[in-house]
Amino acid sequence: MIFLTDLCKNYAMGDTTVHALQNVNCAIVKGDFIAVMGASGSGKSTLMNILGCLDIPSGGTYMLDGEEVQRFSQNRLAALRNRKMGFVFQAFNLLPRTTALENVELPLMYNKSISAGYLRKKALEALEWVGLRERAFHFSNQLSGGQQQRVAIARAIVNDPVILLADEPTGNLDSAMSVEIMALFQRLNRNGITVIMVTHEPDIAQYAMRRMTFRDGRIINDEKVLGR
């Protein structure tokens, strides 16, 4: 389903170059549940942004369902993103001066075929799944950090994405809430959604089926999670 071949991402900084990703090679199949780990600055978010069609590589190939995505125009990338991807950003990126409900409804608005009533129903359901039904009408700045993170998760799943990309989805959640979110991700994964999640917490990585470890822009380890 996904093939990355010699994928590279560089940033030119005056007379030095930051090699954020260097010759990344991997295959991801439909229904995978992958935990991406590695030190701060090792390239995890850069990989997620390329997989989620939010950024393009400097070199190499990103093959998705038989098409070379790194060749796509901005418009084709945006269309693919809206149709197939759900993204939980490391910094949440909620719209300010917008309620939790409006933030979650946003991905559905690209879909001209659904009614306003159905849109609202789906968004409220997604908020229910993350325990935030009663915060639906709070503005994003009236929510705690963990509540903002959960709104970002609801927004990522409301449009039934094929691929869910979650960058540190439990970074601001206590253990009990983290377990609930992981149970939700496992349920989505059993229903066929491919889940790729960055986490620095080994307890959270345990919920995945496969663990990929980054160092200095390269994959140094890619193995099955024991017992899964």
Place this chain on the structure above:
Amino acid sequence: MIFLTDLCKNYAMGDTTVHALQNVNCAIVKGDFIAVMGASGSGKSTLMNILGCLDIPSGGTYMLDGEEVQRFSQNRLAALRNRKMGFVFQAFNLLPRTTALENVELPLMYNKSISAGYLRKKALEALEWVGLRERAFHFSNQLSGGQQQRVAIARAIVNDPVILLADEPTGNLDSAMSVEIMALFQRLNRNGITVIMVTHEPDIAQYAMRRMTFRDGRIINDEKVLGR
């Protein structure tokens, strides 16, 4: 040093009221190292914002070194904040279009008595302590999530605060880097800085001397960390 008496914080939301903090009572002495824990939405950041003079309570008293801070004007709060507090925000709040070094120098700029050379030297040293000396000239949007978090930590400690308030300071850091940041906090604490840190990770709370647990805006537990 700090006494909170019947501290309350409410938000009026149309016909309902959110009780973010309800009758919080506690004493904090100079040199304390406190881990604040509790579920998402339980009032931890609200407490931190009031302690850090970024917000005022709806009721009750905040006594700091013999003065009732909840009576202060905005100007007096700002002066107290700049002189005594270092704050690591849950969302980092770095200035965009500003380098890591400039972000860290910012708290020092209020101090008219220090030279530009000394200001730069102190800021570079703080970046060194969080392992980011070589990222000093990156802009904040050119840093990874964990790098941004560490710049926020450097900025909070550069002005030799009396009280360091850190809201989820390791939320985006891997284990090795988290251990380094905790060693830094312990070193600062041994040098006399009072450290109050929100964390949802029990392994991180272990570095503190005292653990305070919140639920629904109240302190339900306040005890010494075993073995410390």
